[in-house]
Amino acid sequence: MDLSFSVLITGGCGYFGYRLACTLQEKGARVTLLDTALPVQDLPKNVIFLQGDVRDYAQVERAVTNVDCVFHIASYGMSGREQLNWQLIEAVNVQGTQNVLKACVEHGVSRLVYTSTFNVVFGGQEIENGDESLPYLPLHLHPDHYSRTKSLAEMAVLKANGTVLQDGSGVLRTCALRSAGIYGPGEQRHLPRVVSYIEKGIFRFVYGKPNSLVEFVHVDNLVLAHILAAEALSAEKHHLSAGKAYFISDGQPVNNFEFFRPLVEGLGYSFPKLRLPVTLIYYIAFLIEMIHYVIGPFYNFQPLLTRTEVYKTGVTHYFSMAKAMSELGYKPHKYDLDEVVHWFKSRGHGRKVQSSGFGQFMLNVLFVTAFAAIILSFLPVSILLTLL
Template sequence: MENRHRDTYLITGGCGYFGCRLACALHKQGARIVLFDTKPPSQEVPKNIVFVRGDVCEYAQVERAVVGVDCVFHIASYGMSGREQLNRGLIEAVNVQGTQNVLKACVEHGVPRLVYTSTFNVVFGGQVIENGDESLAYLPLHLHPDHYSRTKSIAEMAVLKANGTALKSGPEVLRTCALRPAGIYGPGEQRHLPRIVGYIERGIFRFVYGSPSSLVEFVHVDNLVSAHMLAAEALTAEKQHCSAGQAYFISDGRPVNNFEFFRPLVEGLGYPFPRLRLPISLVYLFAFLTEMIHHLVGPFYDFQPLLTRTEVYKTGVTHYFSLAKAKAELGYEPQEHNLDMVVQWFRSRGHGRKSHSSFTGRLLLDFLLVCAVVAVALSFLPVVGSR
């Protein structure tokens, strides 16, 4: 087992928030780490962690990076949220072709293990799921409301199908597994939390939506790191390859209302929590119209949508999953975390309410919100009448 800690791991997309945290955890165990990404690490990592600049869309670059590697963590993806979700061409290239490139390179150069970072979305498309498990079928591809989820499904299926493929360099086979994490959070997370804090600070976060009883899940970055390390270990002979060909849902194991989850962040930065609750159907319509507008003007002005349709579903519709399989087969035991460290991280960087807005300012924001809601509602009328 001690020798296993000196294995070499390649992390695709490894220079983002999660990739760096995974790299540092593996490095502490004595492993050799190669970060493969289009840009350097987003946070400080130990000096002997190797950075290789490259793109998973370019097979020759992937091929060079996997030489001498014992295990690949394939976490590179594109199109998870915001305006990225609307760039179908790049989503397809990174998530589907990029994954095919990684699988091919592993087979050609004798890499025996691959752990793929997937998503809840491979089975979820807006329908209520309560305590679902891995026996759930993939959501039919045409039912996905966004191309990211569709391509992640295609990629996960390809990864699991590749399990057992003979390696070109010897008698071994490629063993693969997939982890399906919930929304990631933690101090320093750079994809979702800054966007949420930006909405809070600009006064845009003035309403919530959906039922107060709707439940979703999140996963702290350290729990997700633990799950990946356990999954990689479970692909080895020492663990009887028990995770080979398998998929696992990964979360903190604590379903919670999406907006209540973020209440400590809102109030911790000194802002009032919204009291206005809108119907999810109205917000979904707003997201749909926003996407249509982006489709028209995006080539000239690539603005950030307030919400996409998928984000409305992911935040407002109940969907949470059992951890029984991950606990039984991987030994996964999520530790309890909260948003206290996240609040401290933002406050240490100058975020937080510094003064109360004037009555006139608040009145103006409320007036603009009402106008926006009325405009969205009215814009739907001609669509209904035209059918």
């Protein structure tokens, strides 16, 4: 595939964006990164960094000038305390996407690949081998604002497909890739949080059914899918992916906690034997969110879990990739967590001492919260719904 064209990656200094940039640059593309954060790694030759915010249209407009293809990755509110900042989530995910689409149309950008999520169709219900024929989850049923705004953004991106470009050069072609949870060496959003729980002695239990299945995607598989999707938007590929969404993962459904077993044991820790019901953990997460709502303005602590994270990790949901494989030619490579374990060990992680006092403190808090959650579970559903 000839990638000797100019691309813009929004959110390009994040883990996935940077990995995508490096691969595109190696294939001959001229790459520009737009991000609010400065690069934490050295940029490859001919990769340009622009510090900017997708919420600011003027900055987006400057970034898309003379660009052939946009990879719109930038988003906010995926996990942890970020999920509780509703205003910023709305501004980045919805308004930011509208700014990107507007700039593409006004400046003659012919292709846009949007990084979406499983969450646009999933809200806690079991899904086995679902496909792209599934409808969007009704907006009012989303358990978190991130998922709701990602749905709105994906809808806007796919609706914009076929919009006439103002410079008269043709139309905008768009597609969306619904990604599973990303992993790989150096991932900085989820894995460090998991490792911190392990090292602080907080990871003492698992939850959900042993046979519940979820999916993950290695960063390099996701990079591959994005490049194939961009290619499929081209005239040479007859715009095959235009106006479409695709589920992307490693194609290996696995129990969430069993997926992380090699990481836990590879760092020298014992895998938990205690298993708790999803309902109990959901109520605990609900209480933690309520506590954050009250004291968050004064102390923005990292929640142990949010309700959405409980669903995403404890309830079966996995999807067929038949469409991505047949239309994009996507064939995921097989990976494991060995390289992730090595990455953490090379940075000094691994079992050295007994669990910290902080870990014991958090366990005490957890048990108190669990007791309150049990009491909540006896409340009428109507009362809980008003609280939620």
